Amino acid sequence: MMIRFAILPLILALNFSMCKKNPSAADSSRPAASSSPPAEAGTGASPGISAGPASSPARINKPVVDQTAQTIVFGYHRFVDKVRRPDTEITPADFEVQMKLLKDSGVTVIGMQDFLAWKRSEKNIPPRCAIITFDDGWKSQYEVGWPILKKYGYPLTLFIYTEGVRGGHFGGGEAMTWEQLAEMRDAGVDIEAHSETHQDLRKPYDKVAKKRLSPPEYEQWLHNEIVGSKELLEQRLGIKVDCFAVPYGFYNQHIKDVCKNAGYEAVFTVYGQPLTYSAPLDSLGRYMIEGNKPKVFVDAVKIIGSSTGGGTAVAEVGATNLSTQPADGETVRTALPLIKANVSGLGQIEPGSVQMRVSGLGIVPASFDAKTGAVSYQVTQKLRDKSCTVILTAKSEGKKVEAHWTFGIEEGAAGARSTSPTPAPARKK
Numbered sequence: 001m002m003i004r005f006a007i008l009p010l011i012l013a014l015n016f017s018m019c020k021k022n023p024s025a026a027d028s029s030r031p032a033a034s035s036s037p038p039a040e041a042g043t044g045a046s047p048g049i050s051a052g053p054a055s056s057p058a059r060i061n062k063p064v065v066d067q068t069a070q071t072i073v074f075g076y077h078r079f080v081d082k083v084r085r086p087d088t089e090i091t092p093a094d095f096e097v098q099m100k101l102l103k104d105s106g107v108t109v110i111g112m113q114d115f116l117a118w119k120r121s122e123k124n125i126p127p128r129c130a131i132i133t134f135d136d137g138w139k140s141q142y143e144v145g146w147p148i149l150k151k152y153g154y155p156l157t158l159f160i161y162t163e164g165v166r167g168g169h170f171g172g173g174e175a176m177t178w179e180q181l182a183e184m185r186d187a188g189v190d191i192e193a194h195s196e197t198h199q200d201l202r203k204p205y206d207k208v209a210k211k212r213l214s215p216p217e218y219e220q221w222l223h224n225e226i227v228g229s230k231e232l233l234e235q236r237l238g239i240k241v242d243c244f245a246v247p248y249g250f251y252n253q254h255i256k257d258v259c260k261n262a263g264y265e266a267v268f269t270v271y272g273q274p275l276t277y278s279a280p281l282d283s284l285g286r287y288m289i290e291g292n293k294p295k296v297f298v299d300a301v302k303i304i305g306s307s308t309g310g311g312t313a314v315a316e317v318g319a320t321n322l323s324t325q326p327a328d329g330e331t332v333r334t335a336l337p338l339i340k341a342n343v344s345g346l347g348q349i350e351p352g353s354v355q356m357r358v359s360g361l362g363i364v365p366a367s368f369d370a371k372t373g374a375v376s377y378q379v380t381q382k383l384r385d386k387s388c389t390v391i392l393t394a395k396s397e398g399k400k401v402e403a404h405w406t407f408g409i410e411e412g413a414a415g416a417r418s419t420s421p422t423p424a425p426a427r428k429k
Contacts, residue, residue: 065124067277071115072304073131073268073286074297075159075245079144086292092144098289098297099152102130105305111155112190116242116265119281128304133157133268133286135194135245137164137176146184158184159194159245159268162229169197169208178236185237192243193264196229200250202329202408222255227262243268245286249387250408252329256282271359271389271404272296274304285389285404322392328405335382335409339366339390344373346396353395359388383409 077088079095102109108126112133118125132149134141137160149156158181162168166175185191195201197208204218205211213221230241242265246255249270259267265281272287287300325340326332339358343349349370356366356377366377375392391404 065118065121065277066127069118069125069127069129070274070276070304071110071125071129071131072272072274072300073133073284074300075133075135075270075286075288076141076145077135078138079140083291087290090289090291092148094291094294095145096148096151098294099148099154101298101301102154103152105301107301107305109152109154111188112157112192112243115275119266119277130301130304131157133159133245135159136161136198137171137181139166139174139176139180142176142180142184146189155188155190156184157190157192157243159192159243160229160233161194161196161198161247162232163197163208182237185239191233191237191239191241192245193226193229193233193241194245195225195247196232197225198247199225200248201225201246201255202250202252202331222258226255226258226264230262230264242266246270249389249406250329251283251406255329269389269406270387271391271406272300273391273402273404283404322403322405324390324405326407329407331408331410333410335384336379337383337388337407337409338376338378340374340376341390341392341403342373343375343392343394343396343401346373346394346401348397349373350395353393353400355393357391357393358383359390360385385409386411 076090076095078085078090079092080089081091083089083091106128108129109132110125110129112131114123114125115131117123132154134145134156137158141158146156160181161170164170164175165181166172166177168175181191197206199207201222204213204215204221206213206221226244230244233239233241244259244262244264244266245268251267251269256267260282266284267282268284268286270288271285273285275284287296289297322341322343322345326337339356343354349368351368351370354366354368354375356364356375358364358377358379360383361379361381364377364379366375368375386409387406388409389404389406391402393400393402395401
């Protein structure tokens with residue numbers, strides 16, 4: 001026992017001496033004290049070793065963003081000297097006039113990634129701004145539209161359907177090549193997905209294969225259209241695809257769910273309206289510009305140009321909360337539908353504030369029952385397009401609320417005409 005007590009001080013003294021010779025050795029398993037913030041998890045720290053007290057984790061400060069800012073998104077297709085298909089064509093001269101109008105009106109053109117960062121509360125955008133998008137991948141976008149945008153210093157987003165790239169099933173001489181897309185990518189153009197073959201994704205029918213699809217076949221086909229196009233763009237161009245533009249603006253909840261599961265951050269449709277901070281990312285509307293309707297562009301610029309920020313934000317309400325008729329994504333068999341929505345769940349609605357807009361008709365004389373909260377309008381003028389968007393606005397307890405939904409009109413319904421573009425030879429839009 002006496003020997004043990006004699007050896008113990010000797011061992012302690014020896015350990016103390018070794019620590020003095022190498023002061024860092026005793027602390028080698030912990031990072032040295034520093035004024036820098038601790039490393040975040042996943043940056044190579046050894047498992048089980050804490051970089052600091054559990055009660056004081058690293059704080060990530062996000063900027064305070066202006067939630068009352070608004071933006072509008074414009075969509076274009078082909079640039080031609082002689083317009084034959086005004087629904088998808090515009091002359092270069094008219095396009096340049098519109099781009100100059102944005103500049104003269106003080107509307108800033110921002111990039112898609114700036115918009116997404118604002119929606120994530122990561123950065124601010126100007127209170128009055130716009131986004132320019134081109135759909136499909138037409139060669140005239142590369143040769144005509146893009147040079148005009150570069151002249152004004154405007155960023156651009158392309159929505160590409162992959163079988164429409166030159167060399168693909170529909171990619172004839174009027175289409176861009178993968179090499180041209182890569183050139184635009186290198187110059188800072190944002191490239192996003194627009195499906196694989198540009199078909200109505202709601203219908204279990206593949207027009208390319210000319211085949212009606214069984215439920216399992218439809219799910220595989222839908223996966224190819226939404227997920228496959230994203231993967232191909234990412235592989236061929238070495239990019240990250242964040243956004244999806246729904247062909248023709250036709251969508252339903254299942255399509256939105258597939259997009260979400262595919263990793264898309266935003267889904268764009270075709271109804272035009274200012275996009276707010278609270279606008280749902282799974283149904284963002286664009287103003288699709290037509291060659292014979294210049295007023296659409298002018299009116300949109302006036303709307304966004306009058307926004308100064310700092311005003312009352314618009315609360316976006318999902319259509320599913322309104323019990324709409326027709327339902328969002330539904331297809332009806334008449335071009336004279338009864339349009340209804342119930343706003344009783346939105347609080348105390350100011351009766352005189354209720355307003356309904358119908359695409360192709362504008363503001364309509366909808367009736368509002370304050371007791372039941374029902375808003376309704378019987379269409380009396382036949383709807384001419386296959387896709388119809390309804391925008392409903394009102395004031396509830398001093399705040400503006402807004403909802404929108406889109407329904408389809410079955411082909412062959414009285415008064416309806418197809419908005420599906422007629423493919424040019426060897427080139428599908």
